Each structure stands twice: as C-alpha cells, then as structure tokens.
Amino acid sequence: MMAFLAIVLISFTPLQEKKKGGPWQIPAEYKAKKNPHADDEALVRLGRAGYGRHCRSCHGRTGLGDGPMAAQLETDAGDLSDATWQAKFNDGELYYMSFIGRDEMPNFEDKITDEEERWAIINFIRSLK
Numbered sequence: 001m002m003a004f005l006a007i008v009l010i011s012f013t014p015l016q017e018k019k020k021g022g023p024w025q026i027p028a029e030y031k032a033k034k035n036p037h038a039d040d041e042a043l044v045r046l047g048r049a050g051y052g053r054h055c056r057s058c059h060g061r062t063g064l065g066d067g068p069m070a071a072q073l074e075t076d077a078g079d080l081s082d083a084t085w086q087a088k089f090n091d092g093e094l095y096y097m098s099f100i101g102r103d104e105m106p107n108f109e110d111k112i113t114d115e116e117e118r119w120a121i122i123n124f125i126r127s128l129k
Contacts, residue, residue, distance in 0.1 A: 018076035021103065026096045033092030037119040047124030050117050054108060055098075063128040075104050081128040094122050 037043050051059075058073065060066040063080030070077045079085060089097070099118055101107045112118055 019074060021075050021078075021105075024093070024097055024102070026093050030092045030096035030100075031090065033095055035091035035095075035119055035122060037116065037123060038091060040120075040123060043116070043120035043123050044127050046117060047120035047122070047127075050112065050121045051124045054112060055121070063125065073104050080125055083129055086126065086129045091119075091122050091126075094125060095119075098122065098125070 056067055057069040058065070058067045058077045059080055060070065060077075065077035065079050067077065095118065097105065098121060099108045099112060112121070
C-alpha cells in the first residue's frame with residue numbers, strides 16, 4: 001500500500017523547470033547568410049520530412065519543445081513556434097543553430113549534408129509560427 005501511495009504522490013509532483021540556454025554566439029558569416037529558398041512553399045514539404053527525421057524527437061511535432069526526447073534534456077528545447085523567438089533570429093542564424101548546434105543541440109552537418117534539405121528544414125521551422 002505504501003509503495004502505491006508513493007507512486008501516486010510522485011506522479012503528482014511538478015516537473016522540474018528546465019534551464020534556459022544562454023545566448024547563442026553565432027559567427028558573422030552565418031548572421032549574413034541568406035536563405036536562397038526563402039518563401040519557397042514547395043520546400044516546406046521536404047522540410048517537414050527532414051524535421052520529422054532529425055528534429056521532432058526533441059522539438060516536437062509542432063515545435064513546442066515537447067518531443068519524446070525533450071524530457072531527457074537538461075536544457076529546455078524551446079518553442080520554435082513562438083513569434084518572439086521566430087522574429088529574434090534571421091534564417092542564417094537559424095541555419096547555424098539547427099545544423100552547427102551547441103551543447104545538447106547536436107551538430108547535424110554530417111547527417112544532413114544536402115543544402116537544399118537544410119534550407120527546406122529552415123523553411124518548415126518558419127512555417128510553425
């Protein structure tokens with residue numbers, strides 16, 4: 001009975017707040033990088049597939065940071081659909097954050113090698129707003 005009560009109490013314990021990541025240190029070359037496929041709606045479908053394969057596990061289906069792997073992270077995966085977050089970064093900065101990464105955000109340069117697919121994922125992330 002005590003074990004059952006302990007399990008019930010644990011299930012109602014609030015989850016620990018995840019720490020927020022610090023500011024990104026993005027090199028100037030990425031800040032100046034332009035998306036050659038900006039607003040290309042045809043690439044959003046390709047981006048959705050790439051996002052599903054590589055990003056959804058942490059960032060969730062709609063970018064809310066609620067993917068199945070997010071609970072294992074020490075840092076909040078963030079809300080990619082948040083308008084304030086979307087406005088804060090240009091496409092080149094998102095490219096750096098998405099494919100170069102840092103800390104718990106892995107580097108995807110060797111996993112996603114096709115430039116068009118990379119920009120397609122950026123376009124899909126933009127569609128989440």
